[in-house]
Amino acid sequence: MTTDTAGTAGLPGGQRLPGTHGSLARGVSAPVAGTVFALALTGGMRLGPGPGREVLFGRNRPAVHVCLGEDDPLVSRHQGTLTHRGGQWWISNHGRLPIRLARGRLLFTGEEALPLEAGYTPLFVRGSRHREHLLEVYVTDQDGAAPTPRPEDITLPPRTWLLSEQERLVLVVLGRRYLLHELRPQPLTWQDTAAHLARLQPAANWGHKKVEHVVSAVRTRLSRDGVPFLTREEVGEPVGNTLNDHLLRELLLSTTLVPPDLALLDLPGGPDEW
Structure with missing residues:
Protein backbone atom coordinates (compact mmCIF):
# COMPACT_ATOMS: atom_id res chain seq x y z
CA MET A 1 0.00 0.00 0.00
CA THR A 140 -7.08 5.06 23.23
CA ASP A 141 -9.13 3.11 25.75
CA GLN A 142 -12.89 2.96 26.34
CA ASP A 143 -13.33 6.48 27.68
CA GLY A 144 -11.24 7.93 24.82
CA ALA A 145 -10.07 10.79 27.04
CA ALA A 146 -6.57 12.11 27.58
CA PRO A 147 -5.15 11.79 31.10
CA THR A 148 -5.99 14.76 33.29
CA PRO A 149 -3.02 16.88 34.43
CA ARG A 150 -2.50 16.51 38.17
CA PRO A 151 0.23 19.03 39.05
CA GLU A 152 -0.88 19.47 42.66
CA ASP A 153 -1.21 15.79 43.52
CA ILE A 154 1.25 14.31 45.98
CA THR A 155 3.90 12.29 44.16
CA LEU A 156 3.27 8.61 44.73
CA PRO A 157 6.30 6.71 46.01
CA PRO A 158 7.44 3.61 44.10
CA ARG A 159 6.68 0.25 45.63
CA THR A 160 9.83 -0.70 47.48
CA TRP A 161 10.54 -4.14 48.90
CA LEU A 162 11.18 -4.79 52.56
CA LEU A 163 14.65 -6.21 53.20
CA SER A 164 16.29 -7.20 56.44
CA GLU A 165 19.66 -5.65 57.27
CA GLN A 166 21.37 -8.90 56.36
CA GLU A 167 19.53 -9.19 53.04
CA ARG A 168 20.34 -5.60 52.13
CA LEU A 169 24.04 -6.08 52.83
CA VAL A 170 24.21 -9.30 50.81
CA LEU A 171 22.36 -7.77 47.86
CA VAL A 172 24.47 -4.61 47.86
CA VAL A 173 27.59 -6.76 47.64
CA LEU A 174 26.03 -9.01 45.00
CA GLY A 175 24.88 -6.01 42.95
CA ARG A 176 27.82 -3.69 43.56
CA ARG A 177 28.51 -3.32 39.83
CA TYR A 178 24.92 -2.20 39.21
CA LEU A 179 25.10 0.43 41.93
CA LEU A 180 28.38 1.71 40.46
CA HIS A 181 26.63 2.23 37.09
CA GLU A 182 28.90 -0.09 35.14
CA LEU A 183 27.94 -0.25 31.47
CA ARG A 184 27.02 -3.96 31.36
CA PRO A 185 26.89 -5.07 34.98
CA GLN A 186 26.64 -8.67 36.10
CA PRO A 187 26.06 -10.00 39.63
CA LEU A 188 29.10 -11.20 41.54
CA THR A 189 29.46 -14.94 41.91
CA TRP A 190 28.33 -16.61 45.13
CA GLN A 191 31.98 -17.20 46.02
CA ASP A 192 33.09 -13.60 45.40
CA THR A 193 30.08 -12.26 47.29
CA ALA A 194 30.88 -14.52 50.26
CA ALA A 195 34.54 -13.46 50.19
CA HIS A 196 33.63 -9.75 50.33
CA LEU A 197 31.11 -10.36 53.10
CA ALA A 198 33.74 -12.24 55.08
CA ARG A 199 35.96 -9.15 54.95
CA LEU A 200 33.08 -6.98 56.16
CA GLN A 201 31.93 -9.42 58.87
CA PRO A 202 34.79 -11.76 59.74
CA ALA A 203 32.83 -13.43 62.54
CA ALA A 204 29.68 -14.15 60.52
CA ASN A 205 30.90 -17.38 58.86
CA TRP A 206 29.95 -16.32 55.36
CA GLY A 207 30.11 -18.99 52.67
CA HIS A 208 28.69 -19.29 49.19
CA LYS A 209 25.83 -21.54 50.35
CA LYS A 210 24.77 -19.03 52.97
CA VAL A 211 24.82 -16.23 50.39
CA GLU A 212 22.79 -18.30 47.94
CA HIS A 213 20.22 -19.09 50.64
CA VAL A 214 19.73 -15.40 51.51
CA VAL A 215 19.36 -14.28 47.89
CA SER A 216 17.09 -17.17 46.94
CA ALA A 217 14.77 -16.31 49.82
CA VAL A 218 14.41 -12.73 48.52
CA ARG A 219 13.75 -13.94 44.96
CA THR A 220 11.08 -16.36 46.17
CA ARG A 221 9.37 -13.68 48.22
CA LEU A 222 9.28 -11.15 45.37
CA SER A 223 8.16 -13.81 42.89
CA ARG A 224 5.20 -14.65 45.10
CA ASP A 225 4.31 -10.95 45.13
CA GLY A 226 4.15 -10.86 41.35
CA VAL A 227 7.63 -9.86 40.17
CA PRO A 228 8.29 -11.84 36.94
CA PHE A 229 11.33 -13.82 35.79
CA LEU A 230 12.70 -14.74 39.19
CA THR A 231 12.23 -18.51 38.90
CA ARG A 232 13.87 -21.18 36.76
CA GLU A 233 10.50 -22.16 35.32
CA GLU A 234 9.99 -18.65 33.94
CA VAL A 235 13.40 -18.12 32.35
CA GLY A 236 14.31 -21.71 31.35
CA GLU A 237 17.70 -23.32 31.15
CA PRO A 238 20.54 -22.44 31.17
CA VAL A 239 19.87 -19.99 33.98
CA GLY A 240 23.34 -18.57 34.57
CA ASN A 241 23.12 -15.11 36.14
CA THR A 242 19.67 -14.39 34.72
CA LEU A 243 17.67 -14.76 37.93
CA ASN A 244 20.00 -12.57 39.97
CA ASP A 245 20.23 -10.02 37.15
CA HIS A 246 16.42 -9.69 37.07
CA LEU A 247 16.30 -9.49 40.86
CA LEU A 248 18.88 -6.72 41.05
CA ARG A 249 17.25 -4.71 38.26
CA GLU A 250 13.90 -4.90 40.05
CA LEU A 251 15.49 -3.76 43.31
CA LEU A 252 17.12 -0.79 41.57
CA LEU A 253 14.07 0.19 39.50
CA SER A 254 11.91 0.12 42.61
CA THR A 255 14.56 2.14 44.53
CA THR A 256 14.79 -0.65 47.10
CA LEU A 257 18.53 -0.46 46.48
CA VAL A 258 20.14 2.91 45.68
CA PRO A 259 23.76 4.00 45.15
CA PRO A 260 24.15 5.46 48.67
CA ASP A 261 23.76 1.87 49.93
CA LEU A 262 27.35 1.36 48.81
CA ALA A 263 28.31 3.03 52.08
CA LEU A 264 27.56 -0.34 53.69
CA LEU A 265 30.67 -1.66 51.98
CA ASP A 266 33.16 0.81 53.50
CA LEU A 267 36.20 -1.12 54.65
CA PRO A 268 39.03 0.13 56.85
CA GLY A 269 41.47 -0.43 53.98
CA GLY A 270 39.39 1.56 51.46
CA PRO A 271 38.46 0.56 47.91
CA ASP A 272 41.65 -1.47 47.40
CA GLU A 273 40.20 -4.07 49.71
CA TRP A 274 37.80 -4.97 46.93
Missing part, protein backbone atom coordinates in the same frame (compact mmCIF):
# COMPACT_ATOMS: atom_id res chain seq x y z
CA THR A 2 1.43 3.37 -0.99
CA THR A 3 0.26 6.72 0.26
CA ASP A 4 1.27 10.36 0.38
CA THR A 5 2.29 11.11 3.95
CA ALA A 6 1.73 14.83 3.43
CA GLY A 7 -2.00 14.13 3.72
CA THR A 8 -4.33 11.23 4.33
CA ALA A 9 -4.74 9.97 0.78
CA GLY A 10 -5.13 6.21 0.73
CA LEU A 11 -5.88 6.11 4.43
CA PRO A 12 -9.64 6.58 4.97
CA GLY A 13 -10.43 8.00 8.38
CA GLY A 14 -6.83 8.98 8.98
CA GLN A 15 -5.63 12.35 10.19
CA ARG A 16 -2.14 13.73 9.79
CA LEU A 17 -0.20 14.75 12.94
CA PRO A 18 2.36 17.54 12.40
CA GLY A 19 5.97 17.29 13.53
CA THR A 20 5.18 19.95 16.12
CA HIS A 21 2.66 17.68 17.84
CA GLY A 22 3.56 17.17 21.48
CA SER A 23 4.72 13.83 22.81
CA LEU A 24 2.04 11.16 22.98
CA ALA A 25 3.32 10.33 26.44
CA ARG A 26 1.27 13.31 27.64
CA GLY A 27 -1.87 11.47 26.54
CA VAL A 28 -4.32 11.88 23.69
CA SER A 29 -8.07 12.02 23.21
CA ALA A 30 -10.31 10.59 20.52
CA PRO A 31 -14.07 10.12 20.21
CA VAL A 32 -13.69 6.42 19.30
CA ALA A 33 -12.04 3.88 21.60
CA GLY A 34 -9.27 1.94 19.91
CA THR A 35 -8.02 4.89 17.87
CA VAL A 36 -4.29 4.61 17.26
CA PHE A 37 -1.86 7.53 17.23
CA ALA A 38 1.64 7.01 15.80
CA LEU A 39 4.21 9.81 16.01
CA ALA A 40 7.85 10.16 14.96
CA LEU A 41 10.16 13.17 14.88
CA THR A 42 8.83 14.33 11.52
CA GLY A 43 5.15 13.86 12.31
CA GLY A 44 2.63 11.08 12.46
CA MET A 45 -0.88 9.79 11.94
CA ARG A 46 -4.13 9.21 13.80
CA LEU A 47 -6.40 6.40 12.61
CA GLY A 48 -9.61 4.99 13.99
CA PRO A 49 -10.13 1.24 14.42
CA GLY A 50 -11.42 -0.98 11.64
CA PRO A 51 -10.67 -4.45 10.25
CA GLY A 52 -7.55 -4.44 8.12
CA ARG A 53 -6.66 -0.83 8.72
CA GLU A 54 -2.90 -0.22 8.66
CA VAL A 55 -0.33 2.43 9.50
CA LEU A 56 3.01 1.85 7.77
CA PHE A 57 6.22 3.38 9.13
CA GLY A 58 9.80 3.49 7.92
CA ARG A 59 12.47 5.54 6.14
CA ASN A 60 10.82 5.92 2.72
CA ARG A 61 8.62 8.98 3.22
CA PRO A 62 6.60 8.65 -0.03
CA ALA A 63 5.66 5.02 0.68
CA VAL A 64 4.74 5.08 4.39
CA HIS A 65 2.29 6.92 6.61
CA VAL A 66 4.82 7.80 9.33
CA CYS A 67 8.41 8.58 8.35
CA LEU A 68 10.96 7.18 10.81
CA GLY A 69 14.74 7.69 10.55
CA GLU A 70 14.55 9.38 7.16
CA ASP A 71 18.28 10.19 7.08
CA ASP A 72 19.51 6.89 8.55
CA PRO A 73 20.18 4.04 6.07
CA LEU A 74 20.15 1.44 8.85
CA VAL A 75 16.39 2.00 9.23
CA SER A 76 14.45 0.04 6.62
CA ARG A 77 12.33 1.85 4.06
CA HIS A 78 9.35 -0.08 5.38
CA GLN A 79 10.34 -0.85 8.96
CA GLY A 80 7.00 -1.96 10.37
CA THR A 81 3.22 -1.87 10.33
CA LEU A 82 0.46 -1.23 12.83
CA THR A 83 -2.54 -3.35 11.84
CA HIS A 84 -6.04 -3.48 13.31
CA ARG A 85 -7.59 -6.95 13.51
CA GLY A 86 -9.61 -8.88 16.02
CA GLY A 87 -10.62 -5.70 17.80
CA GLN A 88 -7.10 -4.47 18.59
CA TRP A 89 -3.93 -3.06 17.10
CA TRP A 90 -0.87 -5.21 16.36
CA ILE A 91 2.75 -4.33 15.63
CA SER A 92 4.73 -6.28 13.02
CA ASN A 93 8.29 -5.82 11.81
CA HIS A 94 9.24 -5.78 8.12
CA GLY A 95 12.73 -4.30 8.46
CA ARG A 96 16.24 -5.67 8.78
CA LEU A 97 16.68 -4.43 12.36
CA PRO A 98 14.55 -5.52 15.32
CA ILE A 99 12.04 -3.19 16.93
CA ARG A 100 12.53 -2.81 20.69
CA LEU A 101 9.45 -2.64 22.89
CA ALA A 102 8.97 -2.30 26.63
CA ARG A 103 11.14 -4.38 28.99
CA GLY A 104 13.67 -4.92 26.21
CA ARG A 105 11.40 -7.17 24.13
CA LEU A 106 12.75 -7.40 20.58
CA LEU A 107 10.46 -7.99 17.61
CA PHE A 108 12.23 -9.33 14.52
CA THR A 109 11.08 -9.46 10.93
CA GLY A 110 9.15 -12.61 10.15
CA GLU A 111 7.96 -13.07 13.74
CA GLU A 112 4.29 -13.12 14.70
CA ALA A 113 2.82 -9.66 15.27
CA LEU A 114 2.50 -8.51 18.86
CA PRO A 115 -0.69 -6.96 20.32
CA LEU A 116 -0.54 -3.39 21.57
CA GLU A 117 -2.17 -2.59 24.90
CA ALA A 118 -4.30 0.50 25.39
CA GLY A 119 -2.24 3.50 26.37
CA TYR A 120 1.27 4.62 25.54
CA THR A 121 3.87 2.36 23.89
CA PRO A 122 7.30 3.62 22.81
CA LEU A 123 8.98 1.67 19.99
CA PHE A 124 12.69 2.00 19.22
CA VAL A 125 14.82 1.15 16.19
CA ARG A 126 18.58 1.36 16.60
CA GLY A 127 20.29 3.38 13.90
CA SER A 128 23.80 4.47 13.00
CA ARG A 129 26.24 6.29 15.29
CA HIS A 130 24.45 5.08 18.45
CA ARG A 131 21.20 6.77 17.44
CA GLU A 132 17.84 5.35 18.50
CA HIS A 133 14.79 6.29 16.49
CA LEU A 134 11.59 6.58 18.50
CA LEU A 135 8.09 5.84 17.26
CA GLU A 136 5.50 6.79 19.86
CA VAL A 137 2.24 4.82 19.72
CA TYR A 138 -0.88 5.48 21.73
CA VAL A 139 -4.08 3.41 21.60
Whole structure:
Protein backbone atom coordinates (compact mmCIF):
# COMPACT_ATOMS: atom_id res chain seq x y z
CA MET A 1 0.00 0.00 0.00
CA THR A 2 1.43 3.37 -0.99
CA THR A 3 0.26 6.72 0.26
CA ASP A 4 1.27 10.36 0.38
CA THR A 5 2.29 11.11 3.95
CA ALA A 6 1.73 14.83 3.43
CA GLY A 7 -2.00 14.13 3.72
CA THR A 8 -4.33 11.23 4.33
CA ALA A 9 -4.74 9.97 0.78
CA GLY A 10 -5.13 6.21 0.73
CA LEU A 11 -5.88 6.11 4.43
CA PRO A 12 -9.64 6.58 4.97
CA GLY A 13 -10.43 8.00 8.38
CA GLY A 14 -6.83 8.98 8.98
CA GLN A 15 -5.63 12.35 10.19
CA ARG A 16 -2.14 13.73 9.79
CA LEU A 17 -0.20 14.75 12.94
CA PRO A 18 2.36 17.54 12.40
CA GLY A 19 5.97 17.29 13.53
CA THR A 20 5.18 19.95 16.12
CA HIS A 21 2.66 17.68 17.84
CA GLY A 22 3.56 17.17 21.48
CA SER A 23 4.72 13.83 22.81
CA LEU A 24 2.04 11.16 22.98
CA ALA A 25 3.32 10.33 26.44
CA ARG A 26 1.27 13.31 27.64
CA GLY A 27 -1.87 11.47 26.54
CA VAL A 28 -4.32 11.88 23.69
CA SER A 29 -8.07 12.02 23.21
CA ALA A 30 -10.31 10.59 20.52
CA PRO A 31 -14.07 10.12 20.21
CA VAL A 32 -13.69 6.42 19.30
CA ALA A 33 -12.04 3.88 21.60
CA GLY A 34 -9.27 1.94 19.91
CA THR A 35 -8.02 4.89 17.87
CA VAL A 36 -4.29 4.61 17.26
CA PHE A 37 -1.86 7.53 17.23
CA ALA A 38 1.64 7.01 15.80
CA LEU A 39 4.21 9.81 16.01
CA ALA A 40 7.85 10.16 14.96
CA LEU A 41 10.16 13.17 14.88
CA THR A 42 8.83 14.33 11.52
CA GLY A 43 5.15 13.86 12.31
CA GLY A 44 2.63 11.08 12.46
CA MET A 45 -0.88 9.79 11.94
CA ARG A 46 -4.13 9.21 13.80
CA LEU A 47 -6.40 6.40 12.61
CA GLY A 48 -9.61 4.99 13.99
CA PRO A 49 -10.13 1.24 14.42
CA GLY A 50 -11.42 -0.98 11.64
CA PRO A 51 -10.67 -4.45 10.25
CA GLY A 52 -7.55 -4.44 8.12
CA ARG A 53 -6.66 -0.83 8.72
CA GLU A 54 -2.90 -0.22 8.66
CA VAL A 55 -0.33 2.43 9.50
CA LEU A 56 3.01 1.85 7.77
CA PHE A 57 6.22 3.38 9.13
CA GLY A 58 9.80 3.49 7.92
CA ARG A 59 12.47 5.54 6.14
CA ASN A 60 10.82 5.92 2.72
CA ARG A 61 8.62 8.98 3.22
CA PRO A 62 6.60 8.65 -0.03
CA ALA A 63 5.66 5.02 0.68
CA VAL A 64 4.74 5.08 4.39
CA HIS A 65 2.29 6.92 6.61
CA VAL A 66 4.82 7.80 9.33
CA CYS A 67 8.41 8.58 8.35
CA LEU A 68 10.96 7.18 10.81
CA GLY A 69 14.74 7.69 10.55
CA GLU A 70 14.55 9.38 7.16
CA ASP A 71 18.28 10.19 7.08
CA ASP A 72 19.51 6.89 8.55
CA PRO A 73 20.18 4.04 6.07
CA LEU A 74 20.15 1.44 8.85
CA VAL A 75 16.39 2.00 9.23
CA SER A 76 14.45 0.04 6.62
CA ARG A 77 12.33 1.85 4.06
CA HIS A 78 9.35 -0.08 5.38
CA GLN A 79 10.34 -0.85 8.96
CA GLY A 80 7.00 -1.96 10.37
CA THR A 81 3.22 -1.87 10.33
CA LEU A 82 0.46 -1.23 12.83
CA THR A 83 -2.54 -3.35 11.84
CA HIS A 84 -6.04 -3.48 13.31
CA ARG A 85 -7.59 -6.95 13.51
CA GLY A 86 -9.61 -8.88 16.02
CA GLY A 87 -10.62 -5.70 17.80
CA GLN A 88 -7.10 -4.47 18.59
CA TRP A 89 -3.93 -3.06 17.10
CA TRP A 90 -0.87 -5.21 16.36
CA ILE A 91 2.75 -4.33 15.63
CA SER A 92 4.73 -6.28 13.02
CA ASN A 93 8.29 -5.82 11.81
CA HIS A 94 9.24 -5.78 8.12
CA GLY A 95 12.73 -4.30 8.46
CA ARG A 96 16.24 -5.67 8.78
CA LEU A 97 16.68 -4.43 12.36
CA PRO A 98 14.55 -5.52 15.32
CA ILE A 99 12.04 -3.19 16.93
CA ARG A 100 12.53 -2.81 20.69
CA LEU A 101 9.45 -2.64 22.89
CA ALA A 102 8.97 -2.30 26.63
CA ARG A 103 11.14 -4.38 28.99
CA GLY A 104 13.67 -4.92 26.21
CA ARG A 105 11.40 -7.17 24.13
CA LEU A 106 12.75 -7.40 20.58
CA LEU A 107 10.46 -7.99 17.61
CA PHE A 108 12.23 -9.33 14.52
CA THR A 109 11.08 -9.46 10.93
CA GLY A 110 9.15 -12.61 10.15
CA GLU A 111 7.96 -13.07 13.74
CA GLU A 112 4.29 -13.12 14.70
CA ALA A 113 2.82 -9.66 15.27
CA LEU A 114 2.50 -8.51 18.86
CA PRO A 115 -0.69 -6.96 20.32
CA LEU A 116 -0.54 -3.39 21.57
CA GLU A 117 -2.17 -2.59 24.90
CA ALA A 118 -4.30 0.50 25.39
CA GLY A 119 -2.24 3.50 26.37
CA TYR A 120 1.27 4.62 25.54
CA THR A 121 3.87 2.36 23.89
CA PRO A 122 7.30 3.62 22.81
CA LEU A 123 8.98 1.67 19.99
CA PHE A 124 12.69 2.00 19.22
CA VAL A 125 14.82 1.15 16.19
CA ARG A 126 18.58 1.36 16.60
CA GLY A 127 20.29 3.38 13.90
CA SER A 128 23.80 4.47 13.00
CA ARG A 129 26.24 6.29 15.29
CA HIS A 130 24.45 5.08 18.45
CA ARG A 131 21.20 6.77 17.44
CA GLU A 132 17.84 5.35 18.50
CA HIS A 133 14.79 6.29 16.49
CA LEU A 134 11.59 6.58 18.50
CA LEU A 135 8.09 5.84 17.26
CA GLU A 136 5.50 6.79 19.86
CA VAL A 137 2.24 4.82 19.72
CA TYR A 138 -0.88 5.48 21.73
CA VAL A 139 -4.08 3.41 21.60
CA THR A 140 -7.08 5.06 23.23
CA ASP A 141 -9.13 3.11 25.75
CA GLN A 142 -12.89 2.96 26.34
CA ASP A 143 -13.33 6.48 27.68
CA GLY A 144 -11.24 7.93 24.82
CA ALA A 145 -10.07 10.79 27.04
CA ALA A 146 -6.57 12.11 27.58
CA PRO A 147 -5.15 11.79 31.10
CA THR A 148 -5.99 14.76 33.29
CA PRO A 149 -3.02 16.88 34.43
CA ARG A 150 -2.50 16.51 38.17
CA PRO A 151 0.23 19.03 39.05
CA GLU A 152 -0.88 19.47 42.66
CA ASP A 153 -1.21 15.79 43.52
CA ILE A 154 1.25 14.31 45.98
CA THR A 155 3.90 12.29 44.16
CA LEU A 156 3.27 8.61 44.73
CA PRO A 157 6.30 6.71 46.01
CA PRO A 158 7.44 3.61 44.10
CA ARG A 159 6.68 0.25 45.63
CA THR A 160 9.83 -0.70 47.48
CA TRP A 161 10.54 -4.14 48.90
CA LEU A 162 11.18 -4.79 52.56
CA LEU A 163 14.65 -6.21 53.20
CA SER A 164 16.29 -7.20 56.44
CA GLU A 165 19.66 -5.65 57.27
CA GLN A 166 21.37 -8.90 56.36
CA GLU A 167 19.53 -9.19 53.04
CA ARG A 168 20.34 -5.60 52.13
CA LEU A 169 24.04 -6.08 52.83
CA VAL A 170 24.21 -9.30 50.81
CA LEU A 171 22.36 -7.77 47.86
CA VAL A 172 24.47 -4.61 47.86
CA VAL A 173 27.59 -6.76 47.64
CA LEU A 174 26.03 -9.01 45.00
CA GLY A 175 24.88 -6.01 42.95
CA ARG A 176 27.82 -3.69 43.56
CA ARG A 177 28.51 -3.32 39.83
CA TYR A 178 24.92 -2.20 39.21
CA LEU A 179 25.10 0.43 41.93
CA LEU A 180 28.38 1.71 40.46
CA HIS A 181 26.63 2.23 37.09
CA GLU A 182 28.90 -0.09 35.14
CA LEU A 183 27.94 -0.25 31.47
CA ARG A 184 27.02 -3.96 31.36
CA PRO A 185 26.89 -5.07 34.98
CA GLN A 186 26.64 -8.67 36.10
CA PRO A 187 26.06 -10.00 39.63
CA LEU A 188 29.10 -11.20 41.54
CA THR A 189 29.46 -14.94 41.91
CA TRP A 190 28.33 -16.61 45.13
CA GLN A 191 31.98 -17.20 46.02
CA ASP A 192 33.09 -13.60 45.40
CA THR A 193 30.08 -12.26 47.29
CA ALA A 194 30.88 -14.52 50.26
CA ALA A 195 34.54 -13.46 50.19
CA HIS A 196 33.63 -9.75 50.33
CA LEU A 197 31.11 -10.36 53.10
CA ALA A 198 33.74 -12.24 55.08
CA ARG A 199 35.96 -9.15 54.95
CA LEU A 200 33.08 -6.98 56.16
CA GLN A 201 31.93 -9.42 58.87
CA PRO A 202 34.79 -11.76 59.74
CA ALA A 203 32.83 -13.43 62.54
CA ALA A 204 29.68 -14.15 60.52
CA ASN A 205 30.90 -17.38 58.86
CA TRP A 206 29.95 -16.32 55.36
CA GLY A 207 30.11 -18.99 52.67
CA HIS A 208 28.69 -19.29 49.19
CA LYS A 209 25.83 -21.54 50.35
CA LYS A 210 24.77 -19.03 52.97
CA VAL A 211 24.82 -16.23 50.39
CA GLU A 212 22.79 -18.30 47.94
CA HIS A 213 20.22 -19.09 50.64
CA VAL A 214 19.73 -15.40 51.51
CA VAL A 215 19.36 -14.28 47.89
CA SER A 216 17.09 -17.17 46.94
CA ALA A 217 14.77 -16.31 49.82
CA VAL A 218 14.41 -12.73 48.52
CA ARG A 219 13.75 -13.94 44.96
CA THR A 220 11.08 -16.36 46.17
CA ARG A 221 9.37 -13.68 48.22
CA LEU A 222 9.28 -11.15 45.37
CA SER A 223 8.16 -13.81 42.89
CA ARG A 224 5.20 -14.65 45.10
CA ASP A 225 4.31 -10.95 45.13
CA GLY A 226 4.15 -10.86 41.35
CA VAL A 227 7.63 -9.86 40.17
CA PRO A 228 8.29 -11.84 36.94
CA PHE A 229 11.33 -13.82 35.79
CA LEU A 230 12.70 -14.74 39.19
CA THR A 231 12.23 -18.51 38.90
CA ARG A 232 13.87 -21.18 36.76
CA GLU A 233 10.50 -22.16 35.32
CA GLU A 234 9.99 -18.65 33.94
CA VAL A 235 13.40 -18.12 32.35
CA GLY A 236 14.31 -21.71 31.35
CA GLU A 237 17.70 -23.32 31.15
CA PRO A 238 20.54 -22.44 31.17
CA VAL A 239 19.87 -19.99 33.98
CA GLY A 240 23.34 -18.57 34.57
CA ASN A 241 23.12 -15.11 36.14
CA THR A 242 19.67 -14.39 34.72
CA LEU A 243 17.67 -14.76 37.93
CA ASN A 244 20.00 -12.57 39.97
CA ASP A 245 20.23 -10.02 37.15
CA HIS A 246 16.42 -9.69 37.07
CA LEU A 247 16.30 -9.49 40.86
CA LEU A 248 18.88 -6.72 41.05
CA ARG A 249 17.25 -4.71 38.26
CA GLU A 250 13.90 -4.90 40.05
CA LEU A 251 15.49 -3.76 43.31
CA LEU A 252 17.12 -0.79 41.57
CA LEU A 253 14.07 0.19 39.50
CA SER A 254 11.91 0.12 42.61
CA THR A 255 14.56 2.14 44.53
CA THR A 256 14.79 -0.65 47.10
CA LEU A 257 18.53 -0.46 46.48
CA VAL A 258 20.14 2.91 45.68
CA PRO A 259 23.76 4.00 45.15
CA PRO A 260 24.15 5.46 48.67
CA ASP A 261 23.76 1.87 49.93
CA LEU A 262 27.35 1.36 48.81
CA ALA A 263 28.31 3.03 52.08
CA LEU A 264 27.56 -0.34 53.69
CA LEU A 265 30.67 -1.66 51.98
CA ASP A 266 33.16 0.81 53.50
CA LEU A 267 36.20 -1.12 54.65
CA PRO A 268 39.03 0.13 56.85
CA GLY A 269 41.47 -0.43 53.98
CA GLY A 270 39.39 1.56 51.46
CA PRO A 271 38.46 0.56 47.91
CA ASP A 272 41.65 -1.47 47.40
CA GLU A 273 40.20 -4.07 49.71
CA TRP A 274 37.80 -4.97 46.93
